[in-house]
Amino acid sequence: MDPVERLYLDALTAEPAEPGRSLRPQLLAGARARRRPAERTAPWAEPFAGRVAAMDALLAAAVDDDWHRVIVEGWTLQELVAHLAAKDGLLAHAVGAPVLGPPLGVLDAAGRTAQVQEHERARSPEQTRRDWRAQADALCRHLATLDPAAPVRVDGLEAPLGDQVLARSLETWVHADDAARTARLALPHPVPEHIHPTADLCARLLPWTLAVSGLDGSGHVLELTLTGPGGGRWQVPLGLGDPPGTDADVSISADVVEFCFLLGGRGSAESLPARLGGDTELARQVLRSAPALSGP
Amino acid sequence: MEAPDDDRLLHQRVVGGEEAALGEAYDRFSALIFGLAARVTRDRVVAEDITQEVFLIFWERPLAYDPGRGSLRAWLATIAHRRAVDHVRSEERRRVSVLGPRLFEPEPARLEERVLAADEAQRVRQAVTRLPGALREVVELAYYGGRSYRQVGQELGVPEGTAKSRIRLALRRLAEELTEEEG
Numbered sequence: 159m160d161p162v163e164r165l166y167l168d169a170l171t172a173e174p175a176e177p178g179r180s181l182r183p184q185l186l187a188g189a190r191a192r193r194r195p196a197e198r199t200a201p202w203a204e205p206f207a208g209r210v211a212a213m214d215a216l217l218a219a220a221v222d223d224d225w226h227r228v229i230v231e232g233w234t235l236q237e238l239v240a241h242l243a244a245k246d247g248l249l250a251h252a253v254g255a256p257v258l259g260p261p262l263g264v265l266d267a268a269g270r271t272a273q274v275q276e277h278e279r280a281r282s283p284e285q286t287r288r289d290w291r292a293q294a295d296a297l298c299r300h301l302a303t304l305d306p307a308a309p310v311r312v313d314g315l316e317a318p319l320g321d322q323v324l325a326r327s328l329e330t331w332v333h334a335d336d337a338a339r340t341a342r343l344a345l346p347h348p349v350p351e352h353i354h355p356t357a358d359l360c361a362r363l364l365p366w367t368l369a370v371s372g373l374d375g376s377g378h379v380l381e382l383t384l385t386g387p388g389g390g391r392w393q394v395p396l397g398l399g400d401p402p403g404t405d406a407d408v409s410i411s412a413d414v415v416e417f418c419f420l421l422g423g424r425g426s427a428e429s430l431p432a433r434l435g436g437d438t439e440l441a442r443q444v445l446r447s448a449p450a451l452s453g454p
Numbered sequence: 455m456e457a458p459d460d461d462r463l464l465h466q467r468v469v470g471g472e473e474a475a476l477g478e479a480y481d482r483f484s485a486l487i488f489g490l491a492a493r494v495t496r497d498r499v500v501a502e503d504i505t506q507e508v509f510l511i512f513w514e515r516p517l518a519y520d521p522g523r524g525s526l527r528a529w530l531a532t533i534a535h536r537r538a539v540d541h542v543r544s545e546e547r548r549r550v551s552v553l554g555p556r557l558f559e560p561e562p563a564r565l566e567e568r569v570l571a572a573d574e575a576q577r578v579r580q581a582v583t584r585l586p587g588a589l590r591e592v593v594e595l596a597y598y599g600g601r602s603y604r605q606v607g608q609e610l611g612v613p614e615g616t617a618k619s620r621i622r623l624a625l626r627r628l629a630e631e632l633t634e635e636e637g
Binding site: 159160161162163164165166167168169170171172173174175176177178181182184185186188189190192193194195196207208209210211212214215216218219338343344345346347348349352 | 462463465466467469470471472473476477480481484485486487488489490492493494498501502505506509510513514515516517518520521522524527528531532535568569570575578579582593597598600622625626628629632633
């Protein structure tokens with residue numbers, strides 16, 4: 159900011175004054191009417207509720223042209239929101255929460271995405287946005303009473319419910335970031351308390367991403383250090399079914415957000431700034447295979 | 455100039471739809487924003503409306519604020535200032551319109567508009583030159599020279615606290631002079 163403007167604003171705020179006491183409660187009541195806060199849910203599902211609220215804030219700022227601009231996968235913003243609604247709907251169906259959109263015909267992500275996109279193209283972007291948000295909020299409310307450890311099958315993959323929800327959180331985050339980039343907006347990261355469990359999921363997925371890439375990390379243990387707010391350190395056994403290990407023979411250190419985005423299919427192992435140690439060839443294989451589970 | 459870390463965290467929480475974060479933003483900045491609006495409009499009721507609207511904008515359109523470009527305090531103050539000036543101008547127009555019809559509607563103000571037009575910035579600079587020497591010196595060092603309070607104190611050979619209180623006094627004098635002319 160220009161120094162003269164800063165001086166001027168500082169001068170005008172040099173004498174703070176207290177507004178009436180009723181203003182604060184009035185503001186908070188008015189805020190609810192202008193923008194819905196993140197839906198209340200169980201603490202383990204809050205990262206998802208937070209990303210839904212952030213995506214919705216982005217959509218609230220979209221004007222006509224924005225909705226028809228291609229964001230990713232050849233999809234417009236409206237089609238991208240339909241894709242999120244499709245995948246949220248599959249999880250909602252699996253746990254008995256309300257599913258919006260056309261009647262469920264298929265239960266795979268690609269098929270359901272195509273079905274919901276077809277349905278939404280005939281509607282206004284605002285209708286698509288409203289139903290996506292309503293379904294996601296209903297899912298959050300439904301999750302509040304469920305056990306995050308219970309196994310749930312979605313799109314052919316069985317995993318604890320808590321992980322399925324974190325995967326929804328990561329996907330909503332990545333796509334909100336896609337949309338923000340197209341709109342030339344800076345989307346702030348989630349709070350560290352929401353990043354950490356997402357990073358934890360990504361760390362635990364590494365044996366699977368190796369396996370689906372046709373690699374076997376059995377007997378190896380990775381020390382993963384993720385830096386930045388929400389980061390931490392993990393000892394990851396790289397073979398499916400390996401016992402928890404502490405004797406790491408390979409290490410990777412990288413930024414926590416860039417690492418999560420790599421798992422989410424954004425960026426590349428080659429361009430990710432990372433420090434590798436121990437068996438560096440294995441470390442490179444871990445990074446190269448990291449996006450293997452990221453769908454569209 | 456980038457925003458401080460606590461601005462960033464507050465912004466992250468508001469983008470994530472956390473209502474409590476809006477309450478915290480209000481607690482941190484409402485007295486400054488209300489003070490500014492009250493000084494420019496000289497009307498408590500209008501200043502409260504402006505204060506409420508500024509925080510509602512932050513809640514409803516949180517991505518309009520970019521912490522990479524400045525502090526949250528400056529962003530909120532810029533919006534409050536714009537709204538307050540618009541109010542004063544529309545009041546003036548109302549008074550004028552009793553005498554005859556207006557020929558032109560002014561352009562609607564936009565959020566990202568600059569705070570001061572060139573001639574207004576010139577008025578601020580002139581007001582600085584009219585400050586007593588000791589006050590002018592601290593303002594020039596802190597704002598035009600980009601020095602911290604501590605550096606201002608060192609250069610003038612006075613304790614940091616003295617530099618700080620001189621700057622505060624200078625800012626109040628400037629505010630009085632500038633808003634008197636506006637009124």
